[in-house]
Amino acid sequence: MDDINAWVWWLVGAAALGIPLVVTAMPEFGMLAVGAAAAAVTAGLGGGVVIQVLVFSAVSVALIAVVRPIATRHRSQRPQLVSGVEALKGRQAVVLERVDGSGDGRIKLAGEIWSARALDTGQAYEVGQEVDVVDIEGATAIVM
Template identity: 85%
Template sequence: MNDIDAWVWWLVGAAALGIPLVVTAMPEFGMLAVGAVAAAVTAGIGGGIVAQVLVFVLVSVALIAVVRPLANRHARQRPEHATGIDALKGRQAVVLERVDGGEGGRIKLAGEIWSARALDSGQAYDVGQSVDVVDIEGATAIIM
């Protein structure tokens, strides 16, 4: 055991920290693994055990202190571009077939023909009228 260089032990430690990273998906383990790799580099260039531990702690803490807040802020942001059904909500459409309270009709939305029904069952929309899409339920647009 004494024949193995310190940098190898640090790399073994980095690999060992990679296992819980993959199993638990906790990025902190990855940051600790990067700290262990930095300590292995320090050992490889001849740094003593105190320097190795110091580099491990400083790199790990620095990564956790910088990367975690950035990742948390990024996770809270909404996507800039809505896709799918979410992209259709709030858009305008043109009535192609009368939409009234009791029965649905047809609208042209984003270049496609959709079945539609009124949000307010007492409201009716005539052909050619512009309407707003407030929701999508299955293949039916809810308009007002």
């Protein structure tokens, strides 16, 4: 196997490893493909077969050892952006109609009018008072 054939075969191997990467979405195949591309460069520069295999192995294992844990950590993290009802918790609102423990009150929260009830059933909030939204139950804001 001469030098030109060796680098061509490594590139064919890299392309062949790219196919299961696309089909299965397993990033390990991409890391092996990068290792094959590194071996192709080594073959193109005149490195022997043993050196080519060592470069392929070293680059592939290094990528799997370094990149895979980082990717796994990013996959398991919760998104930083909170949306929907979760985004309203902890915000301040203004009382439009008296709010008490009965749930008959109204507040203006994030530009919208919400029904509201007090977290502490013995507490009441008067019109114009600012309250904090503790939770949302259905279409009712729980405030304090």
